[in-house]
Amino acid sequence: MNEHTSPFRRLGRITLAVEPPFRLGVLEVRPAALEVSSPEGAEMLEPRVMQVLVALARAHGEPVGRDEMIDLCWDGRIVSEDALNRCIVKLRKALSADPRVTIETIAKIGYRLRVRDGAAPEAAPAVAEASGEAGAKRRPPWRWIVVGAALLAVAGVAAAYVLTRPGPARTAQGFRPLTSEPGLETWPALSRSGDVLVYAAGATPHAPRELYMRATRDGEPVRLTSHPLDDFAPAWSPRGDRIAFVRTDGASPCQILTMTVPGGAERLVGRCAADTYTRVSWLNETTLVHADRPAGGGVRRIRALDIETGATRDLTTPPADFNGDADPLLSPDGRLMAFRRTTAPGIDDLYVRDIKTGRERQLTNDGWKARGFAWTRDRRHLVFSSNRGLDFGLWSVDATRDAAPRRVSVGLLNLGRLSSDSQDRLAVEMTAERVNLEAVAPDGSTRALSTSTGLEWDPDVAADGAVAFVSDRSGASELWVAREGAAPVRLTSLGSSYLHGPHWSPDGRRIAFIAVGQRRVDIHEIGRDGSGLRRVTQDGRDKAWPVWGADGALRYVERTAAGWRLMRLGADGQARPVPGGEGWRIVRTGPDGRLYGVRSGDPRLWTLPDDGGPAREAILGLQLADDSWAVGREGVRFIRDRRSDRPSLWLHPWSSGPRQTAALGGVSGAANIAIDPRSDGVVYGRLIQDETDIGLLELSR
Incomplete structure (x- = not known):
């Protein structure tokens, strides 16, 4: 029996890693990948939001009570109704690509997932019949092979269409300042939900910076570090409970540290071999990536650092006569690593590396500067700041196909480093120099x-x-x-x-x-x-x-x-x-x-x-x-x-x-x-x- 239609499945604990994919109208939901995809692209969901969606889908069109939802998605822990309400709001936005898919509020009870022209989610197809009595009526195996092949062919064509057709153009809108203190607030790092910003700040251009955290809606900044050396380049871990960051005295090889936020103790997890400055990103919960030069000399490349053992290994090998590679940034699903390869000062190109296969693709090749870049929520595009328009504005490039970058905004604010959340919001540096x-x-x-x-x-x-x-x-x-x-x-x-x-x-x-x-x-x-x-x-x-x-x-x-x-x-x-x-x-x-x-x-x-x-x-x-x-x-x-x-x-x-x-x-x-x-x-x-x-x-x- 298909697990999605089993009444017992609804009562079990939701483990996203083993949840099968299912469809909602034109939407395909892949719980293990935390994504909802449509012909317009893919939407990344937070794990808790995906659990709520799975719980609603298991109910097969029937209402799910609030208490039952909390039991399934929060393991029975005491949480406020606001937590569930926020998940529903994010789900409705993620499902809006198909207006036939709605989440109804059932007064004083809970919520119900409805798909018009169909009372319930379309479950993943079963592989074989489980009943012995159906054996005589079972279709010949070759029929299933043909049907399966046809389904795979249709899925392949659809996937090829989504991945190769030009994506919709993007524009920047809805700007508002997040910091306005005297001095420099740099290296923005948005949490995946977009609710929290961590950044580095210093009172003067040459003063050592400290890390701060603040809510993006309101509230005062909270200092995370207090050290005489320069702290910068924060990066959120995949689970969102820790940050990694860099510390330097400007002369010695830099240090790489982690910290549980808020209020956790610092932990030194590694040191650069030669570079005094670098940027870190999380490959997974135990591995960081950063740029560094070999201790004996050589071109800068991207390295992986095991934060448990301190072991390092090279991920990229730029040509020896280049300036080298820098600023690695993992896609939200951890499958691709974007980085910048600099031929010479003024010539930057963006690359992506497939983490599983090691294949690299060059995304830009016309040789302009690229100060900062961030992934969009569909995990398909990079938004980057560049002077290719003779101003430091925003551009977007498709990471999955050969396509020219598109203008997103002019550089009226002289934009620098970027960070993105799961809702396509960008925290951007704005420099007046x-x-x-x-x-x-x-x-x-x-x-x-x-x-x-x-x-x-x-x-x-x-x-x-x-x-x-x-x-x-x-x-x-x-x-x-x-x-x-x-x-x-x-x-x-x-x-x-x-x-x-x-x-x-x-x-x-x-x-x-x-x-x-x-x-x-x-x-x-x-x-x-x-x-x-x-x-x-x-x-x-x-x-x-x-x-x-x-x-x-x-x-x-x-x-x-x-x-x-x-x-x-x-x-x-x-x-x-x-x-x-x-x-x-x-x-x-x-x-x-x-x-x-x-x-x-x-x-x-x-x-x-x-x-x-x-x-x-x-x-x-x-x-x-x-x-x-x-x-x-x-x-x-x-x-x-x-x-x-x-x-x-x-x-x-x-x-x-x-x-x-x-x-x-x-x-x-x-x-x-x-x-x-x-x-x-x-x-x-x-x-x-x-x-x-x-x-x-x-x-x-």
């Missing part, structure tokens, strides 16, 4: 060089004081020049994903810079008046720091599978490796055209001969923590503590010890500095504003 150029004289006095409301970075100063820089004040990142006493002038209109590294030629007539677009990274040249734009490299490989040496030839560093290396562009337009140039990560010029460089993994500054001969240490004892340095007449100027609230500018002269020359305002993340050759002063990007809040968007199809 402003970086302007500031000049610091050798005596420590400062003056503003720009006053835009956007971001400006990578300045370089010509002999006459003209400043070349990159700005997004016009929307996309473009090359600009600011001449003293005149308004800045835009030189390019490339509409690229990213521009960086502008450098003046020795005669001040041309500017070399790197543009990232159409999945290519190449060096371009342009005249200071905006004329003569041309691409000077054609290979499209990841590269950085184009500079003219004293011999008039362009040099730059290029990423290969073996690491970074120094390249020289000859008069014939061909780029060739510089002998002995393996391992150089940053290269710059001094006021006399001499080359200076820093190797990967080595903080010392070296002088590089033009002919590629042996390098020598420029200043004994000088240790450069990052790329915030430049070489002037008096020595090397650099920013110290740039990732703090009190950064400072220092000078290390050629023949004496270092000294502080100025206290700086906020420093942007892209803190490359330039020397003004007229005064030996410094130009850098000053952080004027950095505010991030979290808001809630609803997706509509």
Whole structure:
């Protein structure tokens, strides 16, 4: 006898893992997968809500009392009527794809599931008759085989239709803020029900963050962590009773912890091998996935961490000359893992990996940035924030078929990381950031060089004081020049994903810079008046720091599978490796055209001969923590503590010890500095504003 039509089945405990699928009109209910699917897509239900649906379906069109429902779905525990009412509300919404399927309220009794044109749910077909008396009337086995094959064929065609036809377009609507405190509220993590948000918050851009939890409807935030290090990247466990998160000091490999919420104790479950920052997601209740680099060096990949044993294993193997993989995110059913693969800064592609088979699919391939992404409730689409529209708006891409991304919203709010719930609501980061150029004289006095409301970075100063820089004040990142006493002038209109590294030629007539677009990274040249734009490299490989040496030839560093290396562009337009140039990560010029460089993994500054001969240490004892340095007449100027609230500018002269020359305002993340050759002063990007809040968007199809 079919279990769904048995009167004894209704009285038994509901174990979703063994419940057979059944149909309600055009809806197919799969309890073990926690989903209700229709021709419009699949809807994920919470386990308790699915149990209520199964209990109603078992009744075969008869009313189910409230007490009986609580016995079946809550194991007889005492719960409020609101808990059952909320389940019914969510069920009615999930079943609304077929108006013939309704849940009726029976006053003072309970609820009844009705399917018009049919008094009860259509149960899963029986495999064979159980009665011995029916043996003589039993149809021949081959008939059942044919019928079964036909049913499978119809199901296959229907499934293929659902999975291959274009899904309905999505739009964002119903926005409301969730946080508005001063400072930064980042890394949103919505519970599957959407009732609770966990996030990281810090009072200033460089202050250590703590984790907070708050109801999405109302209420005050509750602090979950209190630690002097930086806590961020919370992720809910599949059962929704724990979170995992990351802790770092910004210099050492990060720690990975779990915590029962609310009010549970922290538990250290693992450490990164090399990375100081990462993101975690739950593969299952005992396994986390996160991005990390091998301890001995190599490209970042996605790893699985067993939180019981601490054992790790690699899940992805990106090409060795890529930036690598990051930000893994499991689909609600745990079958697919989305992640971002970065070829070079400015070129991000979204991938999904089938957890069972290990197969990977590339979802985007046009090479724009992808800041954040989240799964929709049908487990079929990824919504992501990207600059592919020359603003950081929302886009949607189908994870099950080859299809171009669709625009969801424009980037009026400059959106970042995302998190979704089971009702297609998105918690989104909204960032208001402003970086302007500031000049610091050798005596420590400062003056503003720009006053835009956007971001400006990578300045370089010509002999006459003209400043070349990159700005997004016009929307996309473009090359600009600011001449003293005149308004800045835009030189390019490339509409690229990213521009960086502008450098003046020795005669001040041309500017070399790197543009990232159409999945290519190449060096371009342009005249200071905006004329003569041309691409000077054609290979499209990841590269950085184009500079003219004293011999008039362009040099730059290029990423290969073996690491970074120094390249020289000859008069014939061909780029060739510089002998002995393996391992150089940053290269710059001094006021006399001499080359200076820093190797990967080595903080010392070296002088590089033009002919590629042996390098020598420029200043004994000088240790450069990052790329915030430049070489002037008096020595090397650099920013110290740039990732703090009190950064400072220092000078290390050629023949004496270092000294502080100025206290700086906020420093942007892209803190490359330039020397003004007229005064030996410094130009850098000053952080004027950095505010991030979290808001809630609803997706509509």
